[in-house]
């Protein structure tokens with residue numbers, strides 16, 4: 001058999017690929033539970049996007065199946081083993097500030113602009129055309145290939161949960177829903193709150209009374225804003241002077257305002273994804289650190305000292321006694337994403353802990369429980385999503401590496417991340433594209449786009465990958 005020029009095969013289908021991508025992008029498939037029906041449980045347009053893919057598959061001769069109106073698949077070939085390609089056709093809300101209609105899929109300068117262009121409708125269509133190429137070239141396969149289409153990736157993953165309750169789990173597969181080359185290690189994700197249980201008197205003598213303190217809304221974000229309302233007995237100007245000195249020293253933005261005997265302090269940090277707190281500046285921790293140094297009542301002092309001792313300037317859990325690292329995936333990280341305190345309720349810290357793939361969260365949790373009991377805190381709202389890891393020696397990784405290197409001429413370095421990709425819902429799956437190294441990640445942003453050249457390159461890579469995995 002002569003060597004197949006995969007990119008040429010993709011380019012032959014360019015016009016149709018672009019048209020079908022645009023049609024899919026026109027569907028406003030944002031989760032819409034308010035208008036849910038029994039045959040469209042996640043909303044009418046989410047279902048429409050699913051139906052669109054299933055119809056496309058039927059048109060081109062794939063076996064199409066709707067699974068519970070929240071997911072579905074398109075299948076090719078025969079054989080016992082199953083290769084899975086996991087995609088999703090739901091999108092996050094478009095937001096403001098777009099240059100053109102977010103669902104217009106306008107082409108400008110070689111890019112298709114639309115919500116979902118990069119995440120994940122463009123890549124879904126690339127993977128679809130990849131299957132189509134393999135089918136049309138009538139290449140012999142020994143395994144079945146199945147594109148699994150989810151419709152709830154952007155919120156609760158109810159699509160894949162339902163799908164894998166009903167349908168078979170592929171023996172291996174990939175999800176075109178993150179970065180090239182290959183993400184083979186995803187840290188574990190434990191989210192929980194630390195809640196102050198020891199509640200000493202808040203009426204004890206103090207120069208500063210904290211009426212309220214709040215920062216952040218999500219576990220997985222470094223909060224960029226924090227606000228405290230305090231009442232100062234005595235020299236308020238001196239407290240303001242200390243506040244501005246402290247924030248200036250760390251290069252943190254701030255404001256203060258006195259009104260009706262209350263002093264409001266606001267702090268502006270730098271937001272970042274909670275999987276790497278070092279990429280941001282946690283406004284809540286800076287403000288808590290400042291407050292911890294003041295003469296507070298016992299209850300407030302207990303909370304702010306705790307935050308200061310265990311979280312300030314430490315995103316690796318060193319002071320908590322849970323630091324861990326491995327070669328495959330790096331450090332355990334701790335992000336204090338939500339902080340709050342009032343004299344009535346006491347204080348809380350909402351955390352996302354991204355732990356290394358060889359780490360056991362049970363051990364980490366036991367250490368935290370022991371420490372917190374001693375410190376007068378407890379853990380609430382605990383959830384844990386296990387790490388995801390596919391060894392480099394596996395056939396899946398070896399094959400994808402070979403394909404990527406052949407087609408791009410670049411080395412296929414394996415990537416470990418602290419976030420979770422769609423691939424973790426596959427038993428043996430990795431994230432494989434579509435974003436090429438060095439390209440800006442515009443997913444979830446205004447003016448989201450995919451470059452048409454990259455769409456074609458991804459199609460070619462996926463086509464060869466499908467063939468090599470299933471031949």
Ligand SMILES: [Zn+2]
Nearest residue numbers: 119120153177
């Ligand atoms: Zn996605």
